[in-house]
Amino acid sequence: MPFEAKKFAVPGRRPLDTPTRGRYAEAQLASQVATSVGRRLVAEPTRTFETIAGAHNPVDVTTLVGNTPLLRLRNLGRECPAVEIYAKAEGFNPGGSVKDRAALNIIREAERAGLLSPDRVLVDSTSGNTGIAYAMICAARGYRLKLFMPSNVSVERKRILHAYGAEVVYTDPMEGSDGAIRQVREWASHHPEECFYANQYDNPANWQAHYLTTGPEIFAQTQGRVTHFVAGLGTSGTFTGTTRRLKELNPFIRCISVQPDSPFHGLEGLKHMPSAIPPGIYEPRLADENLTIPTEEAYAVTLRLAREEGMLMGVSSGAALAASLRVARKIGEGVIVTIFCDSGDKYLSERFWEREIDDHRLEVSG
Numbered sequence: 001m002p003f004e005a006k007k008f009a010v011p012g013r014r015p016l017d018t019p020t021r022g023r024y025a026e027a028q029l030a031s032q033v034a035t036s037v038g039r040r041l042v043a044e045p046t047r048t049f050e051t052i053a054g055a056h057n058p059v060d061v062t063t064l065v066g067n068t069p070l071l072r073l074r075n076l077g078r079e080c081p082a083v084e085i086y087a088k089a090e091g092f093n094p095g096g097s098v099k100d101r102a103a104l105n106i107i108r109e110a111e112r113a114g115l116l117s118p119d120r121v122l123v124d125s126t127s128g129n130t131g132i133a134y135a136m137i138c139a140a141r142g143y144r145l146k147l148f149m150p151s152n153v154s155v156e157r158k159r160i161l162h163a164y165g166a167e168v169v170y171t172d173p174m175e176g177s178d179g180a181i182r183q184v185r186e187w188a189s190h191h192p193e194e195c196f197y198a199n200q201y202d203n204p205a206n207w208q209a210h211y212l213t214t215g216p217e218i219f220a221q222t223q224g225r226v227t228h229f230v231a232g233l234g235t236s237g238t239f240t241g242t243t244r245r246l247k248e249l250n251p252f253i254r255c256i257s258v259q260p261d262s263p264f265h266g267l268e269g270l271k272h273m274p275s276a277i278p279p280g281i282y283e284p285r286l287a288d289e290n291l292t293i294p295t296e297e298a299y300a301v302t303l304r305l306a307r308e309e310g311m312l313m314g315v316s317s318g319a320a321l322a323a324s325l326r327v328a329r330k331i332g333e334g335v336i337v338t339i340f341c342d343s344g345d346k347y348l349s350e351r352f353w354e355r356e357i358d359d360h361r362l363e364v365s366g
Contacts, residue, residue, distance in 0.1 A: 061140050064094040065104050066213045070221040070337070075308045076301075076325065082333035085324055088218065091313070091343030095133040096160075098214075098341045102237050103133035105209035106198050107141070116196045121146050123188055124198040125171075125180035127234070127269050128157035129342055134198070135164035146195070148184040150176055153268060156346040177234075178277045202280030206237035207244070214238065215245025218337050224250065227334040230291075230324045232258040232316050234269045236282040238339055243286050254288045258323040261292035266299070269316045269341060291326060293319040299352045301325070302344070312344035315352075 069092060073085040090098035110116035121144040122134060131147045138145040145166045149157075152173035161168055169187075171180045181201065188197040200206050218226055229246055231239040236257075243255040260267045263275035273282065284290070295315075302318030305311045317340035324338045347353075 061094045062104055062137060065100045066093070067217060068092045070218070071311065071340070073309060073321070073324075076304055076321065077328055080325075080328040080332065083328040083331065084335045085321075085328060086222065086335070086337045087317070087321070087324075087340045088214065088337065089311075089340050091340065093133075095129075095136040096342055096346070097129035097133065098238055098339060099129040099133040100136070101209040101213055102200060102206040102235070103130055103137055105212075106200065106203055106205045107134070107137055107143075109205040110196055110198070116143065118142050118144075120144075121195045122198055123147070123184055123195045124200055125149065125177065125184040126200070127177045127180075128153045128346070129269060130200050130235075131166065131168075132157065132160050132164070135161055135166040138166070139164050146187075148180040148187070150180055154347050155349045160346070176276075177271065181277055200237070201235050201277075204281060206235055207241035207281050210238050210241025211245045212241075214339075215242040215249070218242065219246060219249050222335055222337060225335045226250075226253055226337050228324075228327055228331065228336040229253060229255045230258060230320055230327060230336060230338040231256075232267075232270045232320050232339070232341065233273060233282070234271055234316075235279050236271075237279075238341075240281055240283060240286060242339075255286065256289045256291060256323060256327060257287040258291050258293060258320055260319070261294045266295040267293075267315055267319055268347070269314070270319060291323040293322050297322050299355075303352070303355065306344065311340070313340050314342040314344055314347055315350075316341045 069089050071087045071089050073087060077083060077085040088098075090100075093100035095103070107116060107122070110122075116122060122138060123146045124130065124134065125148040126134070127150065131149055134145055134147070137143075145164075146169070147161065147166055148169045148171055149161075150173050151170035158168070169183065171183050175182070184197070188195055218229070226246070229242060231242065233239055239255070239257050246253045246255065258270075260270050260272045263272045265272060271279075273284070298315050298319035300318070301322040302313060302315050305313050305318060305321065320338045320340065324336050327336055328334075344353075
């Protein structure tokens with residue numbers, strides 16, 4: 001395909017004639033126009049949670065939420081040398097996962113609205129990470145916490161919640177996170193005066209946390225060069241909020257959602273949306289594309305992350321990277337950013353870690 005010249009104006013500069021080709025080139029043009037915005041965000045980092053403003057002089061544990069590092073994947077993506085693959089390492093949050101962002105914003109908004117106080121218990125359902133984030137913040141703020149959680153979550157998650165002093169009601173593992181949702185709704189309906197039902201699946205403060213922080217951070221850390229965003233779906237808050245912000249900053253950025261390929265899967269924290277209770281904050285039309293990942297493929301990539309990149313991550317991170325690798329093979333060139341929701345230390349009791357890798361390598365689906 002022959003190149004064609006397109007004119008575009010970078011703020012503060014004269015228009016340039018630049019050779020372009022295809023959707024990637026259009027995205028690159030938009031990224032170059034937006035680079036000045038990205039550089040401003042780097043020079044003047046976004047501070048949207050009030051506590052993040054004090055990150056250089058921490059007052060309490062919540063000041064450490066957000067501003068996580070962006071990691072370059074150099075080995076697993078080597079088959080696509082013209083594609084840069086990066087991941088937000090959300091395990092660097094103080095509670096160990098991306099859910100710290102949503103939990104902090106949910107609690108802050110509840111405090112502002114007068115819905116949460118020391119004499120009311122915060123209740124919600126969780127598959128683990130949001131519960132841990134709630135437990136950390138509630139311990140720091142002096143709130144009581146009651147969680148409803150499937151009994152088959154990893155033993156590490158159970159021990160962490162116990163360490164923080166959270167009260168946990170374990171629900172039927174065969175019903176998954178939907179069973180926990182149904183039980184917490186029933187309990188909250190019978191105790192409305194005693195509790196604040198955080199309702200992470202329907203609470204707009206969930207996705208707004210990522211609109212305010214995760215999206216601007218990604219744009220700034222790539223200096224506006226990001227062309228594709230890939231993220232898994234659980235509550236959908238991370239994907240929804242980040243996508244909305246990135247699309248505002250550059251409408252050419254392609255946003256791809258990721259979910260398990262079947263209702264029965266081993267990807268803790270992710271939902272198979274067609275068979276699940278749909279979160280109220282989930283908007284399927286936001287995604288430019290949706291990819292489904294088998295559990296075994298996610299396990300394989302999670303192992304490869306540890307053994308080939310030196311990154312010990314959770315299985316949802318393996319799913320996100322598996323999807324990113326598919327996107328990389330398809331586009332040929334670009335800048336992909338995905339989300340590594342947490343580290344692997346909450347999953348070390350899982351047996352898949354014991355597997356051997358033939359030739360130190362596991363193949364993944366194309």
